[in-house]
Amino acid sequence: MFAERIDRLTSSLVRDILAAASRPGVISFAGGLPASEVLFRASPQVLGQLPDDIWQYGQTEGEPALREQVAIRARALGIACKAEQVLIVNGSQQGIDLVSKLMVEEGTRVLTESPTYLAALQVFRLMGAHFVTAAQDEEGLLPQAVAGADARLAYLVPTFQNPTGLCYSQARRKALAGAFDTQSMVVFEDDPYRDLSFDGPAPAPIVSHLKQARWIYQGSFSKTLAPGLRLGYLIVHPDLIQAMTRLKQAADLHSNRLSQAIVTQLLQDGSLDQHVANILPLYREKRDVMQAALLQHLGDKASWALPSGGLFFWLTLKNEQDVMQLMQEALTAGLAIMPGSAFDPVPHPSSTIRLNFSHSSFEQIQQGIALLGSLIK
């Protein structure tokens, strides 16, 4: 009855976990939700200043003033770009959908980290991707592996990666850019966590070091301001912008103008950076509380790296264990966790878990980790 691609729509495991996680009384480390208590909320003043023309159809590319602000910020990160290369999207997930439509068809080889963001895997798979992974170490993908890879598109989250929390070093970024420059693949750098950095600014994006390769850079306002705004952006190599804009037009004509007007105001008056500076201490403290609880309850049962930004811990269990069964047991006991296998581009056996530290309270973090410690062998 349906198009064949529907057979590739991955199972509802993740939806099921997140639905279960939203039940009252469940402590959830499963999702990737920002801390609700410090989400941006538009003030009556901001809402009172919405331009009068935002109720009519807008430009597919996005509000010109917002595109300009995004380009200014990107150039400050070292990305040489103009406002004309910016495409405002309805959240990062739409950016991935558009890139997938642009680049991926049945059998297209897509190079990814392993593990990587599960909803990107979902969209690429929907369009027919065949995933290619390359060797990586604790600093990320290896340049020599990338130089020898065969793919049309590379998808990377080099800064506080979801799910691992990994942040590529500056040196690795430069070396990888050099490797991509010897390749014909388009580099898609997804960068929603950059501003949630606990130890000073993260290294410049990989795409800022590219000299030859075509690229797409993505940012989001969901983690810094509020996911409910549903607003992110693509910055696109000049060779790709026309097709990307047409795809956006075909997808939904343009993004929500209320949200665009709100975020434009915040960028123009400096409120975004102030807001991020205000919320970072809480994120850092939540991370530290989870780190202390992990050391106490799982110090001898798992290994992990302390994330220097983003929203997640990534645990590898020392004793082999059926993590799906562990997840069920935890849910029964009132705790939601995300099995690491959900993030595998190519399934392989591993006893890994992703834990979100931003959404729960300090008390929930301590209770949840203690409970997890009691369930792990």
Added chain:
Amino acid sequence: MFAERIDRLTSSLVRDILAAASRPGVISFAGGLPASEVLFRASPQVLGQLPDDIWQYGQTEGEPALREQVAIRARALGIACKAEQVLIVNGSQQGIDLVSKLMVEEGTRVLTESPTYLAALQVFRLMGAHFVTAAQDEEGLLPQAVAGADARLAYLVPTFQNPTGLCYSQARRKALAGAFDTQSMVVFEDDPYRDLSFDGPAPAPIVSHLKQARWIYQGSFSKTLAPGLRLGYLIVHPDLIQAMTRLKQAADLHSNRLSQAIVTQLLQDGSLDQHVANILPLYREKRDVMQAALLQHLGDKASWALPSGGLFFWLTLKNEQDVMQLMQEALTAGLAIMPGSAFDPVPHPSSTIRLNFSHSSFEQIQQGIALLGSLIK
């Protein structure tokens, strides 16, 4: 470099016309914009009542209260449905994109009216559709032609169609539903113009008469309230809702929550119907002004039917004429029109033009039609 589907992204003709139409001083009958002077604008009171939780991630399906309101209104139109069948989307265009992903792959046969909404053609074509047209008369598609058609999906705009303005009679709707019930294709009824009806309520949707066929019904708040809200909805046969929801999740997680909260308020307190009642007289008057100008300046040069709702006149020129050249000449003279050929699922020679009457002022309508009359042979 790109996926093959990008080769099927139709040319930028329409974008070019609309871009040219937005130049200062150009009278535009080319787009489909609602009248800016009567667009809904959220009051400080409505904006002041936004729920506090809308800044966090929301449900893929949409806000529960909004889905409930949509289902109540759909049942009042005769569509037997529950709130669980409602999927809130980022405007109608996204609904078409999701249906296209669900149903259309390389070579999928899609039955459409001819002419039909060009952006639907664009999306179906992107995913690989092969268009099938069926015989139609002045009341729409013929039931016997539908009964003999071979397609997986049927796309129809039976109520004040874009581009023709046609509204199917009640009898034709019932007969067509009977024909679809003998078929296996999914019926996708796109219904954004229903509330813009100048002579009392439009006949019930075709899907309300279906007994066997699977169906998708789409509505929009862009024409009744404001396009900038980017909000529409799909109501989906139970066999399709799970896959549609997963596709929505993969496309952008969920729709904008500010817009959803605003529209929920308006539906709950009856403001939407009141707003539509308030704006209809202006739409009717603009239609009548264009009708009078057409009779005066094109009475002997074109034929058309008076639209009883929606946003458009559809003209067929009496003398064969190169409408693309006419469009260029009109643009040079400061008038934007849309060549009818843009709406052809299967290209065929015709001298047709679509004219929007909602966006221009009375004076612009009169000036523009007089100019058009002087340019047509």
